[in-house]
Amino acid sequence: MGKGAISQGYWKGVPLRTLLELSGIREGSKEIVVEGYDFGERTDLNEVFTYARSQPIEKAIHPDTIIAYEYNNQPIPFKHGYPLRLIVPQWYAMASVKWIKQISVIDSNFKGPFQTIDYVYYPDKENNKDAYPVTTINVNSTIQKPLDKETLNNGKHLIKGIPWTGKGFITKLEISIDGGLLG
Secondary structure, eight states: OOOOOOOOOOEEEEEHHHHHHHHOOOTTOOEEEEEEEEEEEETTTTEEEEEEEEEEHHHHTSTTOEEEEEETTEEOOGGGTTTOEEEOTTBOGGGSOSSEEEEEEESSOOOOHHHHTSSEEOSOTTSSTTOEEOOBOOOEEEEEESOTTOOOOSSOOOOEEEEEOSSSOOOOOOOOSSTTSOO
16 A cells, blocks of 8 residues: 555635625636646646646535635645635645635636646546546545554454545444455
């Protein structure tokens, strides 16, 4: 298994919904595009792009989707997106654009490379057919105790961990010490 990144913190900000309501959303609007100040050259496209991702209007107006200005009761540190960062709960972190430069409302599907080439699921290994952007967090878990590669004596052991998902609720957790072979 590979290593992963997990973090937690307290974000404070303004619901994106509030900003959108104040600016007005035209009928027929489909997605909100948030563009950050970070950029880089895409050698595959021979062009420089700023980092931008979109989300459907329904996700943008969810009360927990915010434009954050604080992290753990302090102004957001630069490495976490100072001065403003989009926070999209229940979606993978690449959706939470750092260093916000611009927010746009569009009436079509956004086609930026960080949503149509990178951070995309490709269900068909032969081509790009039915490809779709990474959004909602899949069911996942981590074991906190015992520690990885910790030697355990025979007997009973307390196992502690955290399961999470971006959609629904975790209602049952099963642990196997044999990869599920013994059932």
